[in-house]
Every structure is written in C-alpha cells, then in structure tokens.
Amino acid sequence: MLPSKHRLPLRTELHQVKEKGVLIQGRLFSLILTHQGGKIRQASRFGFIISTKVHKKAVKRNRAKRLLGEAIQELLPKIKSDFNVVFLAKKRLIEAPPAAIKIELKKLFTQAGIID
Secondary structure, X not given: OOOHHHEOOOHHHHHHHHHHOEEEOOXXXXXXXXXXXXXXXXXXXXXXXXXXXXXOOHHHHHHHHHHHHHXXXXXXXXXOOOEEEEEEEXXXXXXXXXXXXXXXXXXXXXXXXXXX
C-alpha cells in the first residue's frame, strides 16, 4: 500500500486531475497527470480508477490497485515531486502479470517525464 502522503485522497481532486490533466495511453492502463506547480515541493500523489466495466468483482479490482501500488512503491525514489497522477485501468490489466505491470509503468512514467 502506498504511504498516505503519496495518495490522491479526495474524489474532487481526482476530478480536477481528470479535467485539467494530460492523457497518456498505455497497453494495460492510461495515465492522466498534472503538475502541482507550487513554491513548496510536495510528494507526487497517485489515484486509481478501476471501473466495474474492467471487472465485475471487487476482489479483482482491488488486486489490480494493489499491484499498481506495489509497482509505484518500487519506483518512488526515482519519481519527481509535484505531480498528481490518476490511473485509468483497462481490461487487460486484470490478467497481466506483475512484471508486465512494472514494465508498462516504467515506460509510461519515462514517456511522461516523471522519472528519468
């Protein structure tokens, strides 16, 4: 589980990122990201949207969230600060192995400029 300072807590903040953010498409999931842009540096925060269209069972959706959170946690030291990122899951994410999720995450973060 991600530390609380790295979670995007409120539904209103998720909607703000969705409205103002930049969309980056991936094979397993998409990213919507915004830059916080303040004088004080804050830790990057992450939120997850996994619809019932992806899978009907909550167990499967929660497992996908946990796998994404674990993959993010491994990259946390490399991630730049001041970003808000929302993950939009696709159906392929449910069947994907953890190694594929980590590879896809690193690829999309590099493409977005969140990590070097």
